[in-house]
Amino acid sequence: MSVERRPPSPTRKTELVGDASSDERNTAGTLGLDEQYGAKNSESRIASHHWSLQVSDDRMCERWRVRINTMIILAGVYSYTATMLTLQAYERLHESPTKALARHQLQTVFGESRDPAMTHRGAPTMTPFKASPSAIFAIALFVASLGLSLATFAISLLCKWWLREYERCDSPVDKNLCLKRGLPCPGLRAWRIPTVIAFLPILLQGVVIIFFIGIHVLIWLVHPIVGALVTIGEVVLVLGVIAMLYPVFLRD
Structure with a gap:
């Protein structure tokens, strides 16, 4: 007994084709959603990374700005004081009007x-009147101190301007920007800004040392007894500083 095979009906064929096309659409839709969510997650990670870098840069620039402002104030004070003492010492290079x-x-x-x-x-x-070598040496020290103070002031202002220009760089968040900002401040480090800012306190300490040496010489010119008393105080102060710093250099 033979079984008669019937061809599939057109309705059944249409249902099979519809199911296949529906599966393809679902698969394509799933891939599209995955790509969309993946792109959003990537943008979110880039934005988060950019925000963390921005916060780190802001904190670093704020620390540098505070240090630069301190250097500007101290350099201004030393410049004013050195100018006054330079004018005071300059009078000793010439004969007083009364004696003339x-x-x-x-x-x-x-x-x-x-x-x-x-x-x-x-x-x-x-x-004839002739200026003493001590007066010439004192005014030379005060002029050197004044010049270094003004140099510190000018360099501090320049560094502050560099920081301001660096912080004004506002760009949209993208991958290339994050890759650039991922480097530790490439622009500032290329110009050696951290090294310059670290060198400013050393330069200002040199100004202080030269300044106090000039004051010491000027006091000796005013009166020898006062100069001797000040010298004794300076020696005691130096010995005290050495006694405080000596244990730091001792080895266990």
Whole structure:
């Protein structure tokens, strides 16, 4: 007994084709959603990474800005003080007006006198004024201190301007920006800004040392006894600093 095979009905064929196309659409839709969610997650990670880098840069720039502002204030104070002391020491490079007037009057009196004894004896010899080497050395120290203070002030302002220009760089968040900002401040480090900022306190300490040496020389010019007392105080201070710092360099 033979079984008669019937061809599939058109309705059944349409259902099979519809199911296949539906599966393809579902698969394509799933892939599209995965790509969409993957792109969103990637953008979210990039934005998070950019935000963390931005926070780190802001904190670093804020620390540098505080240090630079401190250097600007100290350099301004030292510049003003060094200027006043330079003017004070500059007066010792020239003869005082009182002594110059007394010299001129004395020469005039002896020149116009009709007394034969005074005319025969002549005017007393007075040595011309000559600035002492200590006064020249003191004013040289004050001028050097003033120059270094102004240099510190100018470099600090320049570094502050560099930081301001660096923080003004506002760009949209993208992958290339994060890759660039992933490097540790490439622009600032290329210009050696951290090294310059770290060098400013050392330069200012040199200014302080030169400044106090000039004050020491100027005090000795004012009065030797005051200079001796100040020297004793300076020696005691230096010995105290050495005694405090000596244990740091000792080895266990």
